[in-house]
Amino acid sequence: xxxxxxxxxxxxxxxxxxxxxxxxxxxxxxxxxxxxxxxxxxxxxxxxxxxxxxxxxxxxxxxxxxxxxxxxxxxxxxxxxxxxxxxxxxxxxxxxxxxxxxxxxxxxxxxxxxxxxxxxxxxxxxxxx
Amino acid sequence: xxxxxxxxxxxxxxxxxxxxxxxxxxxxxxxxxxxxxxxxxxxxxxxxxxxxxxxxxxxxxxxxxxxxxxxxxxxxxxxxxxxxxxxxxxxxxxxxxxxxxxxxxxxxxxxxxxxxxxxxxxxxxxxxxxxxxxxxxxxxxxxxxxxxxxxxxxxxxxx
Numbered sequence: 483x484x485x486x487x488x489x490x491x492x493x494x495x496x497x498x499x500x501x502x503x504x505x506x507x508x509x510x511x512x513x514x515x516x517x518x519x520x521x522x523x524x525x526x527x528x529x530x531x532x533x534x535x536x537x538x539x540x541x542x543x544x545x546x547x548x549x550x551x552x553x554x555x556x557x558x559x560x561x562x563x564x565x566x567x568x569x570x571x572x573x574x575x576x577x578x579x580x581x582x583x584x585x586x587x588x589x590x591x592x593x594x595x596x597x598x599x600x601x602x603x604x605x606x607x608x609x610x611x
Numbered sequence: 612x613x614x615x616x617x618x619x620x621x622x623x624x625x626x627x628x629x630x631x632x633x634x635x636x637x638x639x640x641x642x643x644x645x646x647x648x649x650x651x652x653x654x655x656x657x658x659x660x661x662x663x664x665x666x667x668x669x670x671x672x673x674x675x676x677x678x679x680x681x682x683x684x685x686x687x688x689x690x691x692x693x694x695x696x697x698x699x700x701x702x703x704x705x706x707x708x709x710x711x712x713x714x715x716x717x718x719x720x721x722x723x724x725x726x727x728x729x730x731x732x733x734x735x736x737x738x739x740x741x742x743x744x745x746x747x748x749x750x751x752x753x754x755x756x757x758x759x760x761x762x763x764x765x766x767x768x769x770x
Contacts, residue, residue: 572617572626572743572744573615573617574655575654575655576615576617576628576630577614577615578654578655578656579652579653579654579655580613580615580630580632580652582651582652582653582656583632583639583642583652584613584632584633585652586642586648586651586652587632587633587634587638587639587642588633588634590634590638590641590642590648591634591638
């Protein structure tokens with residue numbers, strides 16, 4: 483059974499390649515560029531760069547439009563922003579959550595009779611002594 | 612300080628998360644089940660945590676949302692069976708990937724007044740598991756992270 487990749491997986495797949503990240507960085511610096519302009523700093527043919535552009539376009543990270551005979555690539559910042567804010571790794575998520583839980587457990591134990599909440603409300607006091 | 616250990620062995624759709632806490636088992640269980648306590652620790656500090664629904668009983672639902680004020684990430688599921696420190700079973704679904712549901716079981720073990728919390732998560736496929744733990748992504752992006760950070764910082768600044 484083949485599942486359709488979700489949009490974020492497509493974005494992460496597109497970002498997983500250093501050439502494609504470099505292309506995005508150049509578009510962020512230099513505005514809209516043609517395939518030839520994008521290929522210049524890389525030891526790579528224009529067709530190879532075009533294949534990378536296609537992946538980036540498929541992930542919604544860039545859009546392409548024609549200006550006379552040239553085809554310009556344009557950075558779509560929103561796609562990248564969406565991915566960026568989801569760049570919380572599973573490990574980081576739990577590391578940080580558990581560190582906060584450590585602190586909460588320490589607070590609860592420091593005042594075992596009446597655990598206080600951050601907002602000052604008392605808990606329901608169900609905890610055993 | 613204790614460290615969160617995450618294991619995601621190749622070829623099987625499991626994630627195991629293990630963490631030791633310097634607190635008695637009942638208190639850790641309360642922190643995992645009492646909604647007033649759950650909101651105080653679950654999730655990254657930089658996101659606001661909104662507990663939509665939290666019914667810690669057999670058949671009860673849960674849903675929470677992490678938000679940065681602009682974007683929201685919702686998660687929801689159902690509790691199965693009676694909840695106790697010996698077993699807290701729930702389904703888990705990230706609303707950004709609907710249909711990819713994992714089945715999680717938390718067990719709390721007393722160790723001389725300290726508590727070992729273990730979560731065993733079972734995904735439907737190894738691929739779905741990998742997507743959650745972001746193995747390939749994290750490794751593939753390491754070398755380019757600095758560059759990407761700069762890029763994102765520029766994108767975050769309105770022109």
